[in-house]
Amino acid sequence: MSGREQAFITALRQIAGDPAARNLSDDAAVLPRPSGDLVLSHDIIVENVHYFPSDPPETVAQKLVGVNLSDLAAKGAKPIGALMGYSLGPDYKWDQAFLKGLESVCHQYNLPLLGGDTVAVPRHTGHFSAMTVIGLAPSCGVPDRRAAKEGDELWVTSPIGDAGFGLNLLKQKKNINHSAQEKLVQAYRSPEPRLKEGIWLAPHVHAMADISDGLLIDAERIANASGLAVRIRLDRVPLSSEAISCFGDTKSTRLQAVTAGDDYQLIMACAANKRQELLKLSKEKQFDLYRVGQLTAGSGLSLFYGAEPIKQPDRLGYLHG
Amino acid sequence: MSGREQAFITALRQIAGDPAARNLSDDAAVLPRPSGDLVLSHDIIVENVHYFPSDPPETVAQKLVGVNLSDLAAKGAKPIGALMGYSLGPDYKWDQAFLKGLESVCHQYNLPLLGGDTVAVPRHTGHFSAMTVIGLAPSCGVPDRRAAKEGDELWVTSPIGDAGFGLNLLKQKKNINHSAQEKLVQAYRSPEPRLKEGIWLAPHVHAMADISDGLLIDAERIANASGLAVRIRLDRVPLSSEAISCFGDTKSTRLQAVTAGDDYQLIMACAANKRQELLKLSKEKQFDLYRVGQLTAGSGLSLFYGAEPIKQPDRLGYLHG
Secondary structure (H helix, E strand, O other): OOHHHHHHHHHHHHHOOOHHHHHHOOOOEEEOOOOOOEEEEEEEEEEOOOEOOOOOHHHHHHHHHHHHHHHHHHOOOEEEEEEEEEEEOOOHHHHHHHHHHHHHHHHHOOOOEEEEEEEEOOOOOOOEEEEEEEEEOOOOOOOOOOOOOOOOEEEEEOOOOHHHHHHHHHHOOOOOOOHHHHHHHHHHHOOOOOHHHHHHHHHHOOEEEEOOOOHHHHHHHHHHHHOOEEEEEHHHOOOOHHHHHHHOOOHHHHHHHHOOOOOOOEEEEEOHHHHHHHHHHHHHHOOOEEEEEEEEOOOEEEEEEOOEEEOOOOOOOOOOO | OOHHHHHHHHHHHHHOOOHHHHHHOOOOEEEOOOOOOEEEEEEEEEEOOOEOOOOOHHHHHHHHHHHHHHHHHHOOOEEEEEEEEEEEOOOHHHHHHHHHHHHHHHHHOOOOEEEEEEEEOOOOOOOEEEEEEEEEOOOOOOOOOOOOOOOOEEEEEOOOOHHHHHHHHHHOOOOOOOHHHHHHHHHHHOOOOOHHHHHHHHHHOOEEEEOOOOHHHHHHHHHHHHOOEEEEEHHHOOOOHHHHHHHOOOHHHHHHHHOOOOOOOEEEEEOHHHHHHHHHHHHHHOOOEEEEEEEEOOOEEEEEEOOEEEOOOOOOOOOOO
C-alpha cells in the first residue's frame, strides 16, 4: 500500500466510525443480524459517463451516495450501511475534496460507511467509484417493479427533468449565473434520494422504482415488467419553477423533462382507489406527489397532452454508452 | 442503455438465478432475513494493477470472485450473495469470456449473484470490476484481526508464495512451458479462496486474516492491530513443490515467497495449547496447516531461519500504487 493510499484510508477511518466497520482494519465488516429482510444495491459512477471531470469532487461523492440510496428509496428501505470502492487518481486534492463530500453526505443520510477498497489506478484510467448499499426492507414487504396491476394509477414525486436541464446547461458550457440555473445544475450533480418518501409510500404501492434514466423509460420498464401498457399525461408532469423560468413551459420542454435521466424521483403504480389516501399522505408529510398516468391492459407506452395523443419521442430516456 | 449493455445484462440473468436477484429487473436485490450476523467485503480489481491485459478474461472473473471470497474465508463466513460492478470495455468477446468465467466460479463456490451495475466506459479507461460479497458469520463469532493474544502461535494454510512466483514468470515474459510454471501462473491468476478451511478454523483461532499482500506484511498487520510483536520462522514457511522445482529452496526464494502478494492463504493466531487440536483438524479435514511463528509482547516483526536472525527485507509485501 502506497503512502497516498494509506493517507486516504486513514482519512476514511474518520468517516467509518460504526463498530461494524472494525475501524477498516480487518478483512471485512461485521454487521449484527438484521431485524428483517435486506435490500441490496450496487452502482458505479465513472468520470465522463456520469459526471464531468470539472464537477466539484464533493458533488461526485454526493452523486455516488445519492444514486445508490435512491435504489433503496425505491424499495422503501432504510439504509443500514455502505461499502465503497474508490480509484485513487493522480490528484490527491481531488480525493480529499471527495472525502469531504462523502463525510457530509453519509452524515446527511445517517449512512454508516462499513468498508470497501481503494486502488491507485494507472494515470490513463478515468476516475470511478463503486458503492454497495444495504438497507432494511419495510415490514410491509418490498415493492417490486414487476407488480403493477391493470387499472393502477401512475404517480411521481417532484420535480421531473431538473437534472436533465442542468446537464444541458453544463453541456452548452454556459455561464451558470442565475440561481435557477444553479438549482438545475445542482439537481444533476447532487441528486437527493427520496428515502423518506420511499418509506412512507411503500405500504401504499403495487410497484415502485426510481427514475434514473427518464420518466418515460422507467415508466415503460414498470409496465413491461408487469405485463401491462402505460399511458402518460405529459401535461400532468411536474416541472420545477426553475426549469420553467429557464426553459419555459412548452410541449418540447416537457418532452425533454420526461426523457432526461438522473432525476432520482420515485415513480409508483397504485390502485386507483388509493388516490385519496396518497393525497392525504403527501399533504401530511409535506411532499409533492403527482398523478401522471395509468397502467392498462396491453403493452407499450402512449403519451398524451390532455386528451391529445402525442407522438412518442425516438429516445425514451438516457442511454449510457 | 446500449444494445451491448443490454446483451451483457441478458447474459448475466442466466447467472443470477437466485430469487433474491429479482431477475436483475428491479432496482435492488432482496435477501430474506439472514439467520445470523453478516460479514461484508468489497474489493475492486483493475487492469494493469491486479491483472495483465493479456490474462485470459475467464481468470479475471475468477480473480474478482476469489479475492472477494477470500475476505469471507478469513472471517469463517459462508457466502450468501454477491453484487458486481462491471466496466464494459471495447471488446465484447472479452466480456463474454469474462461472463463464462464468472458463471463457472459462482457455480464452484455456490455463490448467488444478486445484482450490480454495468457501465460502458470511455475507451481510454482501463477495465475494472468491483464486487461486494455478503457472508453469514460463523456462530462462534467472527475472528478479528485485532484479537491475537501474547503467546499465540502463528499458523498458515499452504502453499505460500506461488502467486508471487507466477507473477514473476509473467513479468519476465518467459514462455510458460512446464506444468510447474503453469501451476504458479494459475495461482496468480485464479486464487482459490480458503472458504472451507476458514469455516473449519474460525472456532479455534484468536485472530485470522487472509494473505493478500504478503505473509510478512499480513502477519505484521495482525501483530500491530493486536498490539503485539511477531516472530516468523522463514524455514517453516511452506513452499510448493512447483515453486521449489522452478526456483529452488533457498533463503532468497523463501524471502521472495513471504513478501509476495496474492497468496490468499489464511493466516491465524491461535493459543499455543490449541496446537494438537489444530493438527488433528488439518489431518481430519485433509488440508495443510503450518506453524510459522509466534506473537509476543512488544511490537514489530522479526525474522528467523531456524535460530538464526535474518535481516528484515526492505519490502515486507506487495504495495499497490
